[in-house]
Amino acid sequence: MSAMAMIKSRPIYAQPRRDERAKMHLFVHQGTIDARLDALYQALAESERALCCLASTEERSLLESELARLPLASALYVAGEEAFLWDVRNLARQQGWVDEQIHLAPPLQGQRRVFCTHCYSLMEGVRFSPVICTGCARPLLVRDHFSRLHGAYVGVQINVEDPADLPEEEPLT
Amino acid sequence: MRIAPKAIQTFRDDFTYSNSPGAIARFPFPFPEDEYRYSVNIEPHLTPGPEGSVYEHLFDIDEHYLSEMAERNLVLQENPKRCLAMPHMDLACWDMIERVMVAFATDYPEYFALTREGNHWIWENKLLNQRDEFTFGDSSTLPLPPMEYIGRQVQGDFALLDQREGDLFMDAGIVTCPADWSLAFDAGMSFSEWHGPVPLAHEMGVFDRALKYLVAIPVGRPVRRLNWTLTINARMDTSPETYPAWGMDRASVTPDNVGEKVYLRVELQVLDRMPRSNALMFSIRTYLISMQDLVTRPDWAKRLHRVMKTLPPELVEYKGLSRFHPTLVQWLAQFDPAN
Amino acid sequence: MSHSMFEVRVAAIEEVAPMIREFCFEPVQGSLPSFSPGSHILVEMPARPRPYRNAYSLLSDPRDARHYRIAVRLQERSRGGSRFMHEQVQCGDNLRISAPANLFAPYWPAKKHLLIAGGVGITPFLSFLPEFVRRQQNFELHYLFRSQQTGAYRDSLRQGLGQALHLYDSSQGQRCDLHALLARQSPGTHVYICGPQSLIDTVTFLAQELGWPRSCVHFETFTAAQPGQAFSVELARSGQTLAVEPEESLLEALEGAGVDLPNLCRGGVCGQCVTRVLEGAVEHRDAFLSAEEKSRQDCIMPCVSRAQGHHLKLDL
Numbered sequence: 001m002s003a004m005a006m007i008k009s010r011p012i013y014a015q016p017r018r019d020e021r022a023k024m025h026l027f028v029h030q031g032t033i034d035a036r037l038d039a040l041y042q043a044l045a046e047s048e049r050a051l052c053c054l055a056s057t058e059e060r061s062l063l064e065s066e067l068a069r070l071p072l073a074s075a076l077y078v079a080g081e082e083a084f085l086w087d088v089r090n091l092a093r094q095q096g097w098v099d100e101q102i103h104l105a106p107p108l109q110g111q112r113r114v115f116c117t118h119c120y121s122l123m124e125g126v127r128f129s130p131v132i133c134t135g136c137a138r139p140l141l142v143r144d145h146f147s148r149l150h151g152a153y154v155g156v157q158i159n160v161e162d163p164a165d166l167p168e169e170e171p172l173t
Numbered sequence: 174m175r176i177a178p179k180a181i182q183t184f185r186d187d188f189t190y191s192n193s194p195g196a197i198a199r200f201p202f203p204f205p206e207d208e209y210r211y212s213v214n215i216e217p218h219l220t221p222g223p224e225g226s227v228y229e230h231l232f233d234i235d236e237h238y239l240s241e242m243a244e245r246n247l248v249l250q251e252n253p254k255r256c257l258a259m260p261h262m263d264l265a266c267w268d269m270i271e272r273v274m275v276a277f278a279t280d281y282p283e284y285f286a287l288t289r290e291g292n293h294w295i296w297e298n299k300l301l302n303q304r305d306e307f308t309f310g311d312s313s314t315l316p317l318p319p320m321e322y323i324g325r326q327v328q329g330d331f332a333l334l335d336q337r338e339g340d341l342f343m344d345a346g347i348v349t350c351p352a353d354w355s356l357a358f359d360a361g362m363s364f365s366e367w368h369g370p371v372p373l374a375h376e377m378g379v380f381d382r383a384l385k386y387l388v389a390i391p392v393g394r395p396v397r398r399l400n401w402t403l404t405i406n407a408r409m410d411t412s413p414e415t416y417p418a419w420g421m422d423r424a425s426v427t428p429d430n431v432g433e434k435v436y437l438r439v440e441l442q443v444l445d446r447m448p449r450s451n452a453l454m455f456s457i458r459t460y461l462i463s464m465q466d467l468v469t470r471p472d473w474a475k476r477l478h479r480v481m482k483t484l485p486p487e488l489v490e491y492k493g494l495s496r497f498h499p500t501l502v503q504w505l506a507q508f509d510p511a512n
Numbered sequence: 513m514s515h516s517m518f519e520v521r522v523a524a525i526e527e528v529a530p531m532i533r534e535f536c537f538e539p540v541q542g543s544l545p546s547f548s549p550g551s552h553i554l555v556e557m558p559a560r561p562r563p564y565r566n567a568y569s570l571l572s573d574p575r576d577a578r579h580y581r582i583a584v585r586l587q588e589r590s591r592g593g594s595r596f597m598h599e600q601v602q603c604g605d606n607l608r609i610s611a612p613a614n615l616f617a618p619y620w621p622a623k624k625h626l627l628i629a630g631g632v633g634i635t636p637f638l639s640f641l642p643e644f645v646r647r648q649q650n651f652e653l654h655y656l657f658r659s660q661q662t663g664a665y666r667d668s669l670r671q672g673l674g675q676a677l678h679l680y681d682s683s684q685g686q687r688c689d690l691h692a693l694l695a696r697q698s699p700g701t702h703v704y705i706c707g708p709q710s711l712i713d714t715v716t717f718l719a720q721e722l723g724w725p726r727s728c729v730h731f732e733t734f735t736a737a738q739p740g741q742a743f744s745v746e747l748a749r750s751g752q753t754l755a756v757e758p759e760e761s762l763l764e765a766l767e768g769a770g771v772d773l774p775n776l777c778r779g780g781v782c783g784q785c786v787t788r789v790l791e792g793a794v795e796h797r798d799a800f801l802s803a804e805e806k807s808r809q810d811c812i813m814p815c816v817s818r819a820q821g822h823h824l825k826l827d828l
Binding site for chain 2: 007008009010115117118120138143145146147148149150154156157160161162
């Protein structure tokens, strides 16, 4: 949809390459290791790399101690679901890291965290639009407007102007 | 002659809001040309502007003051999160308190008074029948958090933009009458991010140029611009949060009720550097006028017809006008001799 | 912009180092605007045949705007401004200044602020420090100077900062090991440099060598316009032609002819004076335009940039 493609707050991801400026490289994965990032990891000497596998950012104390331990001249590579990427990025920024040091790998397409603009509920792993809000039960159109702070896309009730207008579920990209 | 604030009218339910002839005469009609175009339409907000105009003072107080403060109270009662301030914005909130209070006491001495002895301040708001003593800079001495405290006394929405890394961030605000944007969702966004949904302008480089200009605004040299959209009924709170309560109004426009149902909504946006925090204050003062009041000015009626007729489809969609735009254009045609 | 300049009175002048004088300004009427740490003002000096306008950092505590204080180092190769301040300005004189603008604010989310000052470059940091103390920020000040010429405010800094202050007097052979200093910093440290261009260049070079992220390095880039070759400038709208002398900037030449452009920094940073070029090649000396904008050769920052050849035609 052309109108959606124009929304500039939606992040554009590129496959991370080695950060040539950095002296130390920290890799953070959600669950299993991403093959392409693993190749980057394997190409580094053992003295200049560190790895952190997390199921979610619930295990934040482990990550926080890694982020605080590393030298200033470090780079961070993150792979996982999109919401996970931004949670890790926000955690790193709280520890004083800057965006220039943080490289987010392209996430799995078609899974979004959604922020309900009516009741402020967050829904994880949303695959289809419209989605029924778990907080207020409204059918939400998932838009491409993205918040880095929430790591989420905005959802707005779809059939307000015409209650009969409830389109078929469409997979998110 | 300034218009004295009148008794409370409503922006919801029975919609008793109305404009006096004086308010119509000073309405900030936003279209300088027959065709609407995006531009970086920013100009210095030099005060005093023309006497009695909305540009006369830094903040414009008009006959709707009490109504808008009552409406703001209703919105905040329903959803306190319509006002937020991140902890690092405390000093910027105090900058705003000083700017509003000093300007109000100077520009509207019949309604507001400020006494300052060092950091001990006494503030009187005679319109809201309020008198407060507090220590400037000490948020614990105010009855409310600083952003909510001052925001409940001034017409229009406010955002305080933190400036860092050559960019502006939406880190505090009180937003109860927005044209369809959510402070809770947009919180913390950079300038280009919160304008993400706006079509066309990014490609034209409008936001890059505007940002370079805005980060260089010095203390005491505010700038302003007008923005506009259309609203059905005199509803101030057209937020995404409450969209389920007002979205269906867009389907209620008929050729017979355009004059009373459709309102031109104009935002007088002012950007002003906050001296202590280096934040930028973004005030969005909203004016509403019904089509039937607007067409009492033949020049406005004719111009609005031409603007609506030539509005790019992307903008019709983005501004949420699709359902009633053709009906409106047809109705306005009667005021344009070229048709 | 000239219309926003206002008058202040020189309330005190003090020699704070052999080559540095401090000027304290008080309002002629009303009060002075508050300001944020890192702010500067423009000071207009009523010289003949044309006034000088220089930018100076405010060095007083930002929470106390009863006075403004600036420090002026006498420049050996002064185009006239610093010499005028040192030799002509007397206590009780009135001068015109601009409202404060800030192009060098602290990055508040930093975990630690590492300040490196060279000589009179201490001035913007003097407005950072009281605010750092109030906000309980983690910081260090490394102050490099030559006590025969500069090194102002050492005593008051020693009293106020204690362990956070590190002094290096090159007149006594004391050197700062900048490499070691940068190498031992942890994530979240931001470095700020103010001083001679050579100091800025050294620290930015070392930071790059050590792998610091660029955005953790901050410096005050604006410096006064440097002289160049004389050239002529044609104003397309008014039809005037002006001569720009080697010692004056294009902006000053325009102002001398009554053409007032908006400006804040007069040092190629703020972007306010950008002007369209219709003919002629530009020697860009500013830090505002992007490389791409510079290569287009269709605009100029008249505060610092000049003609490459002998002629420019401007859309003025």
